[in-house]
Amino acid sequence: MSSIKQFTSENPGLVFVLLYFAFQVFFLTSISNGAGVDDAEQLAYVGALQWGYGGSQPPLYTWINSVAGDVLGISMFTVFLVKFGMLASLFVSVYCGARLLGMSKAVATAGMVGVFLLPQIAWESQRTLTHSVGATTGCAWAFLAFAWHMKSRSWLSAALLGLGIAAGLLGKFNAGFFLIGMILAGFSIPSYRAVLLSSKSILTLLVFLAAVGPTALWALSHMDNLLARSHKFQLNEGGQFLISRLHGEWKLFLNGILFSGVALVFFAIAWWRSRAQQVTPKTGWTDGETLVSRIIMFALVCVFIGVLISGAAEVKDRWLQPVLFLSPLYLSIVLGRYIASDLPLKRFALVGALCGLAVIPILAFNILHARDGGVPSIGQLDYAKLFAVTRADGNYLSVVSDGPQLPGNLRLYDGSVTPVHWEMPNAAARIRFPALFVWFGEGPNPVVEKLMQNAGITNPSTAIKTVTLTYKYYPDQSRVVSYVIVPAR
Structure with a gap:
């Protein structure tokens, strides 16, 4: 107990983050009825360890969900444990990486808790995102591994650096901007460049290639799945070569400011309130501090070049998560260097903690009562009724x-059923009969009919049944679901 008390008193920020996300796991599990779109996609893949999946997304987040589901069972508890466990590791990695780079506890704590000042992480990642969580967490692991390798310079740390870089890229492809920026930033600092050019980096490269190689080969052989959602980038929208690029760069600038806007506001307030304590540092920036600033700079330059080359007219703020998650740490570095007192850092961390705490009741209300596009959250539908009604009509091994x-x-x-949906590679080949074909709305569904045809069902049943599902907290509103059970063949 004395050791726990000492750790808590010396690391209050770490304890807060760990307790915060542990609470969220149990609290949200207790109030949730069903999974939203992104979490339902993960539930559909649990138990299927593959080198790649559909929907243009790399497999890291799905791998972790799949392993957790096999160990703990398929439940909302497992879904939340994976998400909030990864978010907790993201925050902890920022703190530990900063400490390994030589920053003080005050700076590292403010940089970690300050991540709650980034709405796309503090709010969106808890509310709905999955693969973006995997990408940002993977980048945080890579940052921690890089910091450790610069300090340890051992064969083990070199291998873990390769694994960390691979984790970022396997989380989501836009993590590549951060990873390239981190490597470029490392090469720009003489002491780190010497480590990166040492013979141990061969092991880093080999581990990285071994980790990403199978997924890269899978992606090359499934280009249709890899590019399934490329339309969201609006590449060369309307055939306007210049206009689409200008629009993309404008969205990058605008969403970059908005992404870190809350953190920038509270940084400015802390800076202004402490103007009487501002000092001129006697020494220049340390290598660790320089690294953080250059990672952000080089990563943003990489995104700028990427937009310029690709012609992407759309750059959403959530896509910048892996690029700018270190921005609170950079702002904390500036406060720590130019203000004599630690008070601004404590205020910065306190505001971050308060923002994190404010998310808890707001997110709970959102899950229970929020409306999306004029209708309640899709996670609040009565899926238990759907299961009971369809099971009463017959047994099935697949849900399509x-x-x-x-x-x-x-x-x-029923965790034993095989889920199949249109975006899955080789979807029709996965169907086991008898199978439940189910979809929203009344009447035939062309996509489901196509799946039936691909599975060899030449005469699909016309006896389509329907069931009306109500929303848990809006019983006066409902959605119609149609289904048909195709018997064993």
């Missing part, structure tokens, strides 16, 4: 739909 929402949520009630 045009999207992951229904198959994923039905797995919460």
